Amino acid sequence: MKRTDLVNNILSKGSFLCVGLDPDPAKMPAALAAKGADGIIEFNKAVIDATAAYAVAYKPNLAFYETLGADGMRAFEETCAYIRSNYPDQFIIADAKRGDIGNTARMYAKAFFENAGVDAVTVAPYMGEDSVTPFLGFDGKWAVVLALTSNKGSEDFQMIRDDRGTRFFERVVLQAQKWGTPVNMMFVVGATRGELIGDVRRLAPRNFFLVPGVGAQGGSLEEVCRYGMNDEVGILVNSSRGIIHASNGDDYAEMAGNKARELRDQMAAILRERSMI
């Protein structure tokens, strides 16, 4: 999906919500959980149907599918195919955090963009240029580079200062912009510390940010928008557990829809305040 289409979808829906499709059988109705990969497919389809009106993107995290082996990968593929067929205006992000040497990275890029047909893949920067650029050569496809993550461990390396005082996550954001542009590269910027989102925004004024950590991980939507938005919105805010596992009963899809609508309403209010819609 092209950047202009993504921005138009956000503005027409009044939403920059990304729904994380990280289905945890332990939090699903027992009858569905017992069905393994088929249960996950059924669960995802119901959640997607209930939330698509309020979201502009879906982000399946591959770990939740790989844990079921080949059957899980089928669930991932069928989930992506279902979204593409029924909701073609949704942006699909494979949250895979891949990063490998050039020829291997090309295999991953082909697997996700050509076979699974997703719009974007999250990519880890540690291995540098040739691990990222293979994801940039597909028309309308995106690399989403990890910059500042929302977990506790983000302190361990991302905050290290180099000999000029620049933090490592800032080095990543500066260096990666030599490889990609605002039409094929986004950054993962965690929601847990608002002022840091502002630091990334100053370094990358036009790139979209994928912002995890709102909801279950404690980030505030207001703060994310204050520090992270640009004049084309420029953020996709992800919520996973807070939406898809809002209920572990048979009303899981209805409750997911309610949670997604609540977030959409908050997002629309923010966009209206800023006269963007």
Place this chain on the structure above:
Amino acid sequence: MKRTDLVNNILSKGSFLCVGLDPDPAKMPAALAAKGADGIIEFNKAVIDATAAYAVAYKPNLAFYETLGADGMRAFEETCAYIRSNYPDQFIIADAKRGDIGNTARMYAKAFFENAGVDAVTVAPYMGEDSVTPFLGFDGKWAVVLALTSNKGSEDFQMIRDDRGTRFFERVVLQAQKWGTPVNMMFVVGATRGELIGDVRRLAPRNFFLVPGVGAQGGSLEEVCRYGMNDEVGILVNSSRGIIHASNGDDYAEMAGNKARELRDQMAAILRERSMI
């Protein structure tokens, strides 16, 4: 597999060779390539049978399987199962370079250790402690943390110096040792610059190193051993393309066996020189 068993296997075979199972259909006999995932399984089994006498470890890179979707994951699983059943003394490394927040990292660890049954998983350090430690809690299983990779892009971030002059890959090696020990953590240390392997060895005297980059990527076995070995050998040297695609004809397995034997002979000579066998 426990560390003592791995060291014993190395000494009894006179080999610290890891065979990278990264099957590229374009370099396989056409009749096999045409069979998709089944062709890859057949190819891998023949390569394993031909090389097992000379190797102590196998390292399938997940990208080469994921590129075939669910079918490819089946090929990965069947390959691992074949090794476990027929060559139970082989150490299996899933080269997946995973790294995600704690609860997600746990899913990956379970998928690889419990479902696929591998001994080790390569892990990217960028997200810090909670992305690595979930791989450390399984008896006889290992996290192989990326420290210094063998690709050109390794220059981009791994060589950055912090405000005390310590390079980033050194920070990773120091920090990671606060989480893991020499019995559950190895490091990936690329072969392309020998003296850098020595730098890592000084920081991590007892950990095993998984050394890619010998062969197709240009690293020298002699140099790797001079800088990387410790008194328990302490290195697994990987070769992928140089072995499994030594021939693209019907003699691929025989040629893979020949290449593996050549490397084993060189390794055994080095171990004998050092009076380790």
